[in-house]
Amino acid sequence: MSSLGEEYPDDTLTFMLLAMEQAKVAIDCLEVPVGCVIVEDGKVIASGRNRTTETRNATRHAEMEAIDTLLEQWREKRLSQSEVAKTFSKCKLYVTCEPCIMCAAALSFIGIKEVFYGCGNDKFGGCGSILSLHSSSSEPLISGGAPRVFTSREILMLQSLIGLLLNRQHNEQCSNKVLDFLKVCTSLSSILQDFKTESGWKL
Helix, strand or coil, X not given: CCCCCCCCCHHHHHHHHHHHHHHHHHHHCCCCCCEEEEEECXXXXXXXXXXXXXXXXXXXXXXXXXXXXXXXHHHHCCCCHHHHHHHHHCEEEEEEECCEHHHXXXXXXXXXXXXXXXXXXXXXXXXXXXCEHHHCCCCCCCECCCCCCCCHHHHHHHHHHHHHHHHCCCCCXXXXXXXXXXXXXXXHHHHHHHHEECCEECC
């Protein structure tokens, strides 16, 4: 795992911003605001957002959506299993929240070794918060987690998500899961204070 105080390259922040855009789409659809992108050789090849409420399927997390998008594309191209495995091994995942145990296990199984996330998941996290599948003795390993990857732009976006949640608290159609996620957003505000300096935000 990368150290919390480490500086991350601009492309990491760019991809995290794209993941945040997917999270915004999710919250507009009354889903838990988690989004992700899968990157190969510096290019986004798939994106996903939570769709558990929309599909009435608890497994349709952002990571699973992105993975299935790729598998469908590669199925149409008739890629062999070895070609699929080789491509996955070159991919990186950027996601707004630490993957749950289910998603972390899936990422490890298909061979994505680098996962960068914006905040921890203290209830179901599979990359260190609850289980550390990235440090398991089994191969492949998930490594390179980058918690707290936020700049002022991401902070403003996070604030807009919180505002939208607050505005919808009394909306009967609003998913309880979305409201519960407010706790995660609130905890982030205290975490981010560790990176606030007089000259700006320290990454």
